[in-house]
Amino acid sequence: MVKVVVCGAAGGIGQPLSLLLKQSSLISHLALYDIVNAAGVASDLSHINTASKVTGHVGKDSLAEALTGAHTVVIPAGVPRKPGMTRDDLFKVNASIVRDLAQACAQYCPTAFILVISNPVNSTVPIVCEVLKKAKVFDPRRVFGVTTLDVVRSSTFVHQIKPQFEPHSNRITVVGGHSGATIVPVLSQVKQVRFSDEEIKTLTHRIQYGGDEVVKAKDGAGSATLSMAYAGARFTNSLLEASVGGKRGLVESTYVHLIGNPGAEWNVQATGGLQYFAQDVELGPQGVAQVKALPDLSVEEKKLVEIAIGELKGNIAKGVSFITEGGATPAAKL
Structure with a gap:
């Protein structure tokens, strides 16, 4: 049985993500957890004519039941970004949510794959890893920051100015992190089309700050939920195809330890000793099969990576210190 748990399943990302995952033939049990409304979402999705069982789990008292036996846990839980709110602002709220869920995973499904969507990913992934380290169940191959939306946006935005570029089948490598200047699309390695210097500059900025377009367009009603759900489902399905379906050669960009x-x-040497970095990763039965070497970068991309490294150092330190300097609470409180 392949049990996939969505933590935050009743939210703006969680609902469409769960809908997309219900369509996967590789999932036999889809468990939906949230502090409210998960039972209703589960009942609704259970009417869809695919074979997977759907269960709803509401409130912290049901978290153990939701997580026990999990193969994969996807975490979109947290508050959305609002106009004028940076991903750093999100940290104050989402860090505690992610910490508590990571502690529950360590206790009830210590060998599960953990896919972190909750922002700011640059800091929440280190939180998860530090919690697992404290519990002595950490395996760096099994924890992923889902940065797939940056890849999806890259292909989409390139197609919009270069229609001959097919966006669904052509993947663009994105390295660094998952916020603003830490996002570095490697456009110099796109072979299907050519760009002018101005096009590269414009595309890079739009890919880095594409989330702001959605926040502004929703006018206070939320952030990128539907596209993030699509990207989260894509990464989850890729991981399942590699770990359960036995498919080889699957590569996704993801933020890993x-x-x-x-x-x-x-890569550790190339990034100045960073513990975490988003890069192309080949997926396999145990999660990370191999972290690919950084691709050849243009002079401008090398400068962008240096900027990203500088920001990531602070992002990572914030996540680590949240756990090592008193952010952790006993798992028994869950």
Whole structure:
């Protein structure tokens, strides 16, 4: 049985994400957890004519039941970004939510794959890893920051100015992190089309700050939920195809803990000793099969990576210190 748990399943990302995952033939049990409304979402989705069972779990008292036996846990839980709100602002609220869910995973499904969507990913992934380290169940191959939306946006935005570029089948590598200047699309390695210097500059900025377009357009009603749900489902399905379906050669860009992951040694040196970095990763039965080496970068992209590294150092330190300097609470309080 392949049990996939969505934590935050009744939210703006969680509902469409759960709908998309219900369509996967690789999932036999879809468990939906939230502090409210998860039972209703589960009942609704259970009427869809695919084979997976759907269960709803509401409130902290049901978290153990939701997580026990999980193969994969996807975490979109948290508050959305509002106009004028940075991802750093989100940290104050979402850090505690992610910490508590990570502690529950350590207790009830310590070998599950954990896919973190909750922003700010640059900091919430280190929170999850530090919690698992404290519980002595950390495996760097099994924790992922879902940065797939940056990849999806890259292909979409390129197609909009270069219609001959097919956006669904052509993937663009994005490295760094998952916020603003930490997002570095490697446009120099796109072989299907050519860009002018001005086009690269414009595309890079739009990919880095594409989320702001949605926040502004929703006028206070939320952030990128539907596109994020699509991106989250895409990454989850890729991981399941590799870990359950046995498909080889699947590569996705994702934010991972470099130290201890196969192939990551070179990347640690290239990023100035960073513990976390988004890069192309080949997926396999145990999660990370290999972290690919950084692609050849243009002079401008190298400058952008240096900027990203500088910001990531602070983002990572914030997540780590949240746990190591008193952010953690006993799992028994869940």
